[in-house]
Amino acid sequence: MVTKNSKKILITAGPTWVAIDKARVIGNIASGETGFILAEKFKKLGAKVTLLLGPGYFCGTQTGIKIIRFKYFSQLAQLLENELKKGRYSAVIHAAAVADYAPKKIIRHKVSSRRSNWKINLVPTKKLINDLKNYGAGLFIVGFKFEPDEDDAGLIEKGRRLLKQADLDMVVANSNKNTAYRAFILDNKNKYGPFPSKIKMAGCLSGLVEKKIWQNSLY
Secondary structure (H helix, E strand, O other), rough: OOOOHHEEEEEEEEEEEEEOOOEEEEEOOOOHHHHHHHHHHHHHHHOOOEEEOOOOOOOOOOOEEEEEEEOEEHHHHHHHHHHHHOOOOOEEOOOOOOOEEEEEOOOOOOOOEEEEEEEOOOOEEOOHHHHHHHOOOOEEEEEEEOOOOEEEEEEHHHHHHHHOOOOOOOOEEOOHHOOOOOEEOOOOOOOOEOOOOHHHHHHHHHHHHHHHHHOOOOO
C-alpha cells in the first residue's frame, strides 16, 4: 500500500500553440488558472505534483510543485510521453486546452505582411488524451471538456461522450456561458455539481481522485 505522500499527480494546464510560420502561432484563450488551482489542492493533500504548463497569462506562486513549461503541441506531446514513461504517476489531470488543429503545410519562414490574403489549410491534431491509458492499467485519468456555450444538458452529454470515447475515469465538463463558470464532474456512475467556480470544482475533484487512488492498492 502506498503512503499519502508517495502519490504522484501529473497535471497539464494552459493553452497549446501551433506555428503557422516562423513568427506566428494559433492559440486559444485558456489561462492555466485551473491547473494552478488543482496543483495547489493536490499538494495540500500530500501528493507530489508535476504541472506541465503552457504559455498562459495566469500567474501564480507555487512552492513545492514541479513546473515544466511548454509552448507548442509537439512539446506537450513529448513531455507527456517522457513523464508517463518514467514518472510512476498515480493520476493524470489533463486540463490543458490542447490545439485541435494545425497547419497541414509547415512554413519555415515568416510570411510577408504585404500579402492581400493568406489561406491556411488546417488538419486535425492527434488526440493526446486517447493514448493516456496506454501508459499503465492502473493510471487514473481525468479529462476536461470545455464547451463555452452549452447548457447543463449539453455539457453532461458531451462530457459523458468523452468519458467513453477516451476510456477515462472522470471528466470535468465546463462552460463559461454568459461569462459565468459552470462545471460538472462525471464518472461512469455519478454526476457531481454544478460547480459555480473553479475553486469549488477543484476542491471536489481533488477529494474524489484522492479517495479513488487511496482505495485502490494499484495506485
